[in-house]
Amino acid sequence: MWERQHEQAADKIYFMCSDLGGFFLKIAQLLAKPDMAPAAWVKKLVTLCDQAPATPFDAIQLVLEKELGKSIGEIFETFDEKPLGSASIAHVLQILVETLQLSKHD
Incomplete structure (x- = not known):
């Protein structure tokens, strides 16, 4: 009813x-x-x-580049703009980080 x-x-x-x-x-x-x-x-x-409306990628890119001091292309080998899942305070993105060459300080 x-x-x-x-x-x-x-x-x-x-x-x-x-x-x-x-x-x-x-x-x-x-x-x-x-x-x-x-x-x-x-x-x-x-x-x-787990499928809430996602934050626009432009906003994510702006924050990441400001916080990390480099462009996304310089840091990540691949960066999928479409979230795997999103909720009320976060969402999950699939990325592949480039191999970093660290120098040893004497």
Whole structure:
């Protein structure tokens, strides 16, 4: 009887939390637990646990290059811009680091 209303509410909560991000994504992740909300909510919100909207790559590149003092191309052999997974406070990227030649100081 309530299934349709739960599905509609789940869609609204999903998009609202996705748009607002941060704290609201975390709340959606908590609601995605089977013991916390109706099944329709859990089904929709569970994707925000590892498939949340990712930070744009331009923003990631800007921070990495500023913090590391070099361009991404100088540091990493490969850098996949598409995240393997993303959640409320982080996401996982696949990279391959170039072999570094370290000099020994006497």
